[in-house]
Amino acid sequence: MATRKKNDRPLAPGAPASERPALSEPARPRGPLPPKPDQAGPDTVTATGVPTGVAPEAVAQQGKYLTTAHGTRLRDSDHSLRAGARGPALLQDHHLREKVSHFDHERIPERVVHARGAAAHGTFVANGAARNICAARFLRRGASTPVFVRFSTVLGSRGSADLARDTRGFATRFYTDEGNYDLVGNNIPVFFIQDGIKFPDVIHAGKPHPDREIPQAQSAHDTFWDFVSLHTEAQAHTIWNMSDRGLPRSFRTMEGFGVHTFRLANAKGDTSLVKFHWKPRLGVHSVTWEEAQLASGADPDYHRRDLADAIEAGAYPQWDLGVQVMPDDQDGYYEGIDLLDPTKFVPEEQVPVQVIGTMTLDRNPTNYFAETEQVAFNPANLVPGIDVTNDPLLQARLFSYLDTQLTRLGGPNWNQLPINRAHVPINDMLRDGFHQSAVHGGVAPYRPNSLDGGCPFTAGAKDGAFIEVPETVAESVKERRAPTSFDDHFSQVSLFYRSMTPVEQDHIVAAYSFELAKCFEEPIRVRQLAALANVDAGLCARVAQSLGLDAPEATVPPADQEVSPALSQVGGRWPLDGRQVGVVIGEDSPAKDVSTVLAAFDNAGVTPLVVAAHGGTVAQTTVQRTFATAASIEFDALVVVGAPGPAPDAQPSVDAKAGAAPAAPVDPRVVKLLQETWRHCKAIAAVGDPTALEVAGVSTDAPGVSVGTADEVTDGVLAGLAMHRAWERFPAG
């Protein structure tokens, strides 16, 4: 597990009051950070814009002064050059034009999908378990490879909210010593469509309606449900979205999947078919729908902030990379599952996931645009030992990413951007084009040539060349047709639903009920109910009842089949790294109890955030959130120390006091915090006085609720956090 650097965390909770950052104090000094020498990528330009190769003294000098883009020092960047103090601006003002013109062109097109994202740098270390199946050098035992990972939502635009119900992208670039390898996956192991030719259709259906461009970043609207109810192969992915997987607690608590089946080859050329899995060490956890809606208003940057804060606090997220390995008999089936159909997954009970290495994310990007926005992943970026299969979705992806990046990144040279540059020498014969920044030598960028000594040479297998796995392509008819095995649209949807625990099934019912109730056209709701009848009669009946419609009979009755408990995310005890607990205090809270609680959480690697009526110091403790700024979604648990009375700003005015009702014993905003925390099934505790819990209607003997001494309740809260939620309380009124 990641070790915590206690002294550089954003809110230094265990520190004495004098050392703790005060209310609203930023996590770290804002403004440009000096580039760390070991953090500069394989770039020719450093973070300050100084080309490498410039003498250090000159760099130090130049870094002091504001310059034009061509390096001339500037005397004034606040006033335009004008014909007199009250006269017109002059065309001659090159600096004005350069500054404004560059600003005019600051935005680039956002990604056509997955526009909103957050990313981090890290390292992947292989354990060598893949040696028998894959020749890729970065999978050799002990090999350590730099990675860059971008997490994203799919449907929303770049400024949309993180907690929309949606699929999450999980794209990983490995900067291997054989070139870049991109594993461009999602947090859901199946996809909406079986053939990439349908991608524009599903995305057009999911994106906002073209007339009003609403709703933003969500699937709860007519066109989405119109498509998935008509094109029933989409039912598989849709039920995962309607489940808790569509609302991750954090990027750090998501699984990742390569989705497609890939073909691996070992050094002897033996091949196998694999599915890739990322398993988060923190477990797979989600938030409730109400929290998602609250977060979309109170903190639309919820996931982005969580990832950056956790890394900054030293709670480095980790994932194990695993593979399910199936024999490659080149027909692409495994025990009746079509491995070329990306709407199907292989249950882990049938083929266990074998861990082949571990990834740790430990560095936030220095510049969002240069790294997170300009990174250009591509499933076609492969290294020797990893090859594609004939999955028709994957085949289309091999074209689409490079094609879209031509527009998004303004021409064909984005591979030269620091974040995209491979950590190996590049010796291609690609030349010129927009944003070319290389100065190529030689006169013969073609092969064969005799003028540049015949260089560069091509490589053989021994020299580490990428060689496609030879595959027999059977004599076949050229046609637009899917195999009949692609016709099964329901059996695994049914398997998924029936593998869920009751509380997870409740969430799924609620999600379908909400989304379909947001559809205006009744025929769409009726058609989706017909699809649900083929998944599970109980699911269909509950959603139908909520919509006030009749539940139809199944046209393809679901078969009895083994369930897959591995699909459920409920159960287990998990590490607490990066979890946050709200500690609500009042003027009369015993300072000793407050410090005991803070110290206990700090020692457990949990971040306590002190919440009080006002900023500054309360009960000898520095306050980090006031009742006005605290939001329950920020906390994984809530502890009340003493009875936090109403805030000064909630007191009746002097004039009103005469006839006013006596002040409430607990500030109403604390009551709201407690009620939301209760409804979201998070751990709640009171040190000593349980009045606040009682006023909020929190049952003090319910699961996940503890009342007692500071030591007793922190133990209770830590145990509750390890289980993520006390789901026994769901649905809490």
Ligand code: HEM
């Ligand atoms: C298993 C199916 C798929 C998965 C797992 C997947 C995953 C992803 C991810 C994670 C990203 C974001 C990359 C980033 O962070 O920069 C992305 C972007 C994108 N995907 Fe997919 N995708 C899938 C299917 C498709 C298909 C079928 C197409 C087209 C035929 C497609 C086209 C795109 C495009 C155009 C982008 C934007 C790329 C950019 O602007 O850099 N995807 N996809």
